[in-house]
Amino acid sequence: MLVTKLKDKDTVASLICGKAFIINCHGCKEVGFPERDAAEFQRELESDGKVSGILTMDYICNPENIALNLSLRKDEIDEADCVLVFSCGVGVQTVSSLLEDKRVYAACDTYAVPGGQGVTPLEFDCRQCGECYLNLTGGICPLTACSKGLVNGQCGGAKDGRCEVDPDMECGWERIQRRLAMVGRLDVLRSPVQIRNYDNEVNAAE
Secondary structure: OEEEEEOOHHHHHHOOOOOEEEEEEOOOOOEEOOHHHHHHHHHHHHHOOOEEEEEEEOOOOOHHHHHHHHHHOHHHHHHOOEEEEEOOHHHHHHHHHHOOOOEEEEOEEEEEOOOOOOOOOOOOOOOOEEOOOHHHOOOOOHHHHOOOOOOOOOOOOOEOOEOOOOOOOEOHHHHHHHHHHHOOOHHHHHOOOOOOOHHHHHHHHO
16 A cells, blocks of 8 residues: 655645646545645645646546546646646656646655555556655656666666666656756756655654
């Protein structure tokens, strides 16, 4: 099982320059979703005029389902300067892959707790490592997209865009750099890397 925990409200709100299109995932029964806290936060954003629309559905990690629903809400998404996703890391990565020209942000951190795990139909993976890096890396997880799990950039060993550990794998950090360039956020690579607080992870699991 895993638990999604709402990120600091002020931190998330600071990511919104104009309006945000909000996506909630209520799909996996194996995921503990902070529904009440998320709804309260979204009402606050709406009252401040920062929401272009809200989509709530099951299993946003299902690519065909979420792609169809996004196409039906295209006008609201186009109106927003970013998309705010309330889900585990798999859902955020799925949305990011479908909206390549839009800034996609994770509104939750994901923590692993004992129990069964849901099965995603995609190749995306979430390490459930707590303080999520997706907002710093364009919606591409450096822990799973990089075979070494590096969080501070490329190792320098990639050749022709392929990973030195697994030549069949594209360098995760080259993907991240392309994505950040596409959405105009290369500046975040100049910021110091956030050091994970492992104590938070332990407390969440307990």
